[in-house]
Amino acid sequence: xxxxxxxxxxxxxxxxxxxxxxxxxxxxxxxxxxxxxxxxxxxxxxxxxxxxxxxxxxxxxxxxxxxxxxxxxxxxxxxxxxxxxxxxxxxxxxxxxxxxxxxxxxxxxxxxxxxxxxxxxxxxxxxxxxxxxxxxxxxxxxxxxxxxxxxxxxxxxxxxxxxxxxxxxxxxxxxxxxxxxxxxxxxxxxxxxxxxxxxxxxxxxxxxxxxxxxxxxxxxxxxxxxxxxx
Ligand SMILES: Nc1ncnc2c1ncn2[C@@H]1O[C@H](COP(=O)(O)OP(=O)(O)OP(=O)(O)O)[C@@H](O)[C@H]1O
Ligand SMILES: [Mg+2]
Numbered sequence: 001x002x003x004x005x006x007x008x009x010x011x012x013x014x015x016x017x018x019x020x021x022x023x024x025x026x027x028x029x030x031x032x033x034x035x036x037x038x039x040x041x042x043x044x045x046x047x048x049x050x051x052x053x054x055x056x057x058x059x060x061x062x063x064x065x066x067x068x069x070x071x072x073x074x075x076x077x078x079x080x081x082x083x084x085x086x087x088x089x090x091x092x093x094x095x096x097x098x099x100x101x102x103x104x105x106x107x108x109x110x111x112x113x114x115x116x117x118x119x120x121x122x123x124x125x126x127x128x129x130x131x132x133x134x135x136x137x138x139x140x141x142x143x144x145x146x147x148x149x150x151x152x153x154x155x156x157x158x159x160x161x162x163x164x165x166x167x168x169x170x171x172x173x174x175x176x177x178x179x180x181x182x183x184x185x186x187x188x189x190x191x192x193x194x195x196x197x198x199x200x201x202x203x204x205x206x207x208x209x210x211x212x213x214x215x216x217x218x219x220x221x222x223x224x225x226x227x228x229x230x
Contacts, residue, residue: 001064004028009056165196
């Protein structure tokens, strides 16, 4: 579904030059659940942002469903992202003045689609928040806010869900609930790429891609048979 071919990303020049990604190649197949790990500054967010079309590459190619997306203009990128790729951040980035339901509806409203309250409510239900639909973010716990953010990410039926430290702001139990949701979404066929610092979090994925200094230095496959290591 996604092919990253020999991608580099260089910031700045001269003394300020930083090679954030150094000739990375990675193929992501439909139904994959990949964790990206690595030390701070190793290029994890840069890689995720490139996949999400939030960041340009310096060289290489990015293909989404066999289509080159690295050389598209801003407008084309936005429409691809809206349709196919959804993002969940460590800071939930909900709009504080809107209710949970309105936040979930937002991506549809941006696309000019109205009257989908039932769909949004169903998704809120699937993340266990149907009783919180009319609450504002300030009235919700961190885990609940992240579940709203995940519901919002899902409302456009994306083929690819990207998450940068989605449980980074949570206590362990709340993080486990969010990861349970990711497990469920992946079982239902959603492709997920998640950045994390936490090995226990990464083990929810099927595979960990380990970055160091902008390069992939290892790929570790997680055996989930019997669920013993989840
Ligand atoms: N806009 C930018 N301008 C210049 N350098 C940047 C920019 N964005 C990232 N970098 C540099 O690129 C490198 C990789 O950054 P990136 O944010 O991808 O790291 P990361 O692995 O996500 O780190 P962390 O775990 O701290 O979030 C870092 O050295 C960073 O300083
Ligand atoms: Mg980062």
